[in-house]
Amino acid sequence: MASIDFIKQFPIRSFTRGEIILQPGDSAETIFAIREGFVTVGSIGASGTEHLLLLAGRYDVIPTERLFSARGDVRYFYTALTDGTMYAIDKAALLAEATQNPEVMTQIAKGMSQHYDDFLERLDSTERRSVREKLVYTLRYLAERLSGEPTVDFSAYGLPLTHQDLASMIGATRETTSLALNQLRADGIIDYSRSNLTVYLEKIDE
Numbered sequence: 001m002a003s004i005d006f007i008k009q010f011p012i013r014s015f016t017r018g019e020i021i022l023q024p025g026d027s028a029e030t031i032f033a034i035r036e037g038f039v040t041v042g043s044i045g046a047s048g049t050e051h052l053l054l055l056a057g058r059y060d061v062i063p064t065e066r067l068f069s070a071r072g073d074v075r076y077f078y079t080a081l082t083d084g085t086m087y088a089i090d091k092a093a094l095l096a097e098a099t100q101n102p103e104v105m106t107q108i109a110k111g112m113s114q115h116y117d118d119f120l121e122r123l124d125s126t127e128r129r130s131v132r133e134k135l136v137y138t139l140r141y142l143a144e145r146l147s148g149e150p151t152v153d154f155s156a157y158g159l160p161l162t163h164q165d166l167a168s169m170i171g172a173t174r175e176t177t178s179l180a181l182n183q184l185r186a187d188g189i190i191d192y193s194r195s196n197l198t199v200y201l202e203k204i205d206e
Helices: 001-007 092-102 102-126 131-146 163-168 176-187 202-206
Strands: 014-017 020-021 030-036 040-042 050-056 078-082 082-090 151-153 190-193 195-201
Touching: 001 195, 030 092, 030 102, 030 176, 050 163, 082 092, 082 195, 092 102, 131 176, 131 195, 131 202, 151 190, 163 176, 195 202
Parallel strands: none
Antiparallel strands: 014 082, 020 078, 030 082, 040 050, 040 078, 151 195, 190 195
């Protein structure tokens, strides 16, 4: 792919789980393309609760919302969910390449369209009242981001998740999230052992 070939010429930077890669107010003159690993995109509510907006993975560009924006600062928190690496890309150089190369522009547009669709899915899930509903919709979102298969083993894609990770994503306590996970496992919707999580999308759809 033309965009990937262009991205690979830039230097590689490592990140570690829990590291805040970007936060509100940071400059967006450097754009990152994830090479390996996962990064969450989120905001912090007035009560201090974290809200997961998006999950960025391989070759996703962050911060997406600032790629074509004249505003130069970042609006959200970009936090490493796993260890990984990413390409540090000069924003002006990427935009110049996209302007000159229609294939690159098309690939960027497709990625942004997918992110927008994902964002609407996340927004819909956060409006649901119970922790169980929020958790089900979040697990469905994550599973579909990783794979389109009916059964998705998160660890096979390099995404181990703890109870606290999931609790933070849905804005709930760890204890309440653990109870909901146990219920979902009893219902056959997931398998969960330590940080190894398998989601059965057909069960969720039912």
